[in-house]
Amino acid sequence: MTLLRVLIDLIRGALIGIVEIIPGVSGGTLALIIGVYERLIDSASEFVRGLVHLVVDPPRGRGLGTAKKHFRAVAWPLLVPLAVGMVGGLLLAARIVAPLVEAHPVESRAFFAGLILVALWVPARMVGGRWTWREWALAAPSAVVAFLVTGLPAAAGAEPGPLMIAVGGALAVCALALPGMSGSFILLLLGMYAPTLAAVNDRDLAYLGLFLAGMAIGFGLFVRGLQWLLRHRRRITLAIMTGLMAGSLRALWPWQTEDRVLLTPSGDIAGPVLWFALGMLLIGATLVIESWLVRRRIANGVAVLRG
Numbered sequence: 001m002t003l004l005r006v007l008i009d010l011i012r013g014a015l016i017g018i019v020e021i022i023p024g025v026s027g028g029t030l031a032l033i034i035g036v037y038e039r040l041i042d043s044a045s046e047f048v049r050g051l052v053h054l055v056v057d058p059p060r061g062r063g064l065g066t067a068k069k070h071f072r073a074v075a076w077p078l079l080v081p082l083a084v085g086m087v088g089g090l091l092l093a094a095r096i097v098a099p100l101v102e103a104h105p106v107e108s109r110a111f112f113a114g115l116i117l118v119a120l121w122v123p124a125r126m127v128g129g130r131w132t133w134r135e136w137a138l139a140a141p142s143a144v145v146a147f148l149v150t151g152l153p154a155a156a157g158a159e160p161g162p163l164m165i166a167v168g169g170a171l172a173v174c175a176l177a178l179p180g181m182s183g184s185f186i187l188l189l190l191g192m193y194a195p196t197l198a199a200v201n202d203r204d205l206a207y208l209g210l211f212l213a214g215m216a217i218g219f220g221l222f223v224r225g226l227q228w229l230l231r232h233r234r235r236i237t238l239a240i241m242t243g244l245m246a247g248s249l250r251a252l253w254p255w256q257t258e259d260r261v262l263l264t265p266s267g268d269i270a271g272p273v274l275w276f277a278l279g280m281l282l283i284g285a286t287l288v289i290e291s292w293l294v295r296r297r298i299a300n301g302v303a304v305l306r307g
Contacts, residue, residue, distance in 0.1 A: 006081050012036060013085025014092070021093035022101055022177060024150065024251035025112050025187050031120050032126075032241075036082065037074050038230060041177065046226040048220045056100070057084065094200045106254045109203040110272035113252035114279025116245060121287065123179060123242040127235050138236050139243035146180055146247025147157040149175045155191030162210055167194045167213040170218025177223060180244025185251060 006053040020027035033039040050070030052267040057066060063191045091153050127135060160168060168190050172183035187193040199207035255263040265272075 006101045007076075009036075009078055009081035010085035010088075013087075014089035015085075016082070017086035017089025017091075017114075018093040019098055021090060022108070022112070022181050022182075023107065023185040023193065023263075024248065025116070025184075026146070026179055026245070027176045028180045028181070029119060032122050032179050033286070035213065036078065037179070039078055040082070040221060041227050041230060043073075043079050043178075044245075046070045048081075049084035049225060051220075060175060065307070071296075074115055082095065090200065094197055098197060106267075106272050107275045109252045109256075110254040111168050111275040111279040113249055113254065114281075115283045116249055116252065116279075118280045118283045118287070120242060120245055121246065123238045123288055125240045127242070131160040131239070135235060135239035139239045139246070140244030142180075142240045143247035146244045147250045148247075149181075149189075150185065150248050150251035150262050152189055154188045154193070160190075160192050160195060161182040162193070164190070165207060166217070168196070169214025173215040174222045177219065177226060178211045178244065179195045179241045180246075180248045182251070273278030 014036065016027045016030050019025040019030050028037065031040055045068070050067045053062075053067035053070060054064065057063060124131075131139075168187055171190070172186050175181035175186045176183040184193060188195055195207070196211065198204070198210070226237075251260070252263070253262050254276075255265055256262065
């Protein structure tokens with residue numbers, strides 16, 4: 001593992017952490033874009049299975065052989081720098097990026113809308129081959145569901161209790177793992193976004209401990225099912241992910257009220273349009289460069305390893 005690879009994965013993790021703070025932008029979507037999504041899901045599944053066997057096997061006299069087998073299957077050289085980068089990105093975003101987005105909501109939503117719109121090509125092409133009526137029939141209602149969910153108003157900002165904190169962590173991490181669904185947006189719907197952001201900034205260890213415990217439970221229950229779907233129902237799973245991403249664009253419509261009522265464009269329209277174009281250009285250039293590098297490696301006989 002080269003120093004350059006570690007640095008790249010640290011940056012990837014930081015980007016996932018940063019966007020996960022921003023309501024309406026999915027960390028799972030970014031993981032898809034930067035090419036680490038499936039390896040993350042596979043590694044997380046192996047890690048969870050290893051933990052389960054680590055706990056239940058020794059009392060049954062089975063030893064640690066199975067647990068070690070699952071832990072060895074985890075892509076540690078990828079997972080560790082990604083996790084470190086993600087924590088750093090979350091802390092940075094909580095202090096700097098979130099207030100910046102709040103101060104410029106129209107421009108921020110326009111930028112991310114352009115980015116996500118072009119990024120729809122990623123899961124769509126991963127389906128493999130031409131889409132059939134079945135893929136379209138699954139993607140369309142998924143888009144409708146995401147459109148309706150992202151239009152729900154935020155809950156009242158009451159202080160959450162211990163159980164609610166854990167449940168919020170479980171739901172948020174499931175959304176993080178699912179492209180098109182934003183963990184921070186789920187927290188907004190639950191009325192937990194501001195308290196959780198404050199807990200991160202204030203280093204409230206009691207709150208964060210409960211939240212992380214909920215995340216661990218939710219991820220453990222969710223990720224294995226998602227891994228199975230990607231392995232055995234790949235086309236339909238990716239079609240549904242594409243639909244979820246498309247429908248979630250509603251949350252990034254630049255002109256909307258605090259209750260998520262969509263408005264017609266008004267005021268300075270040129271600025272948001274330019275930010276939208278910049279988002280499209282940025283992700284478009286990234287995907288073109290990545291495609292060129294992959295073709296060049298294949299032509300040179302070099303093994304291609306995304307992530």
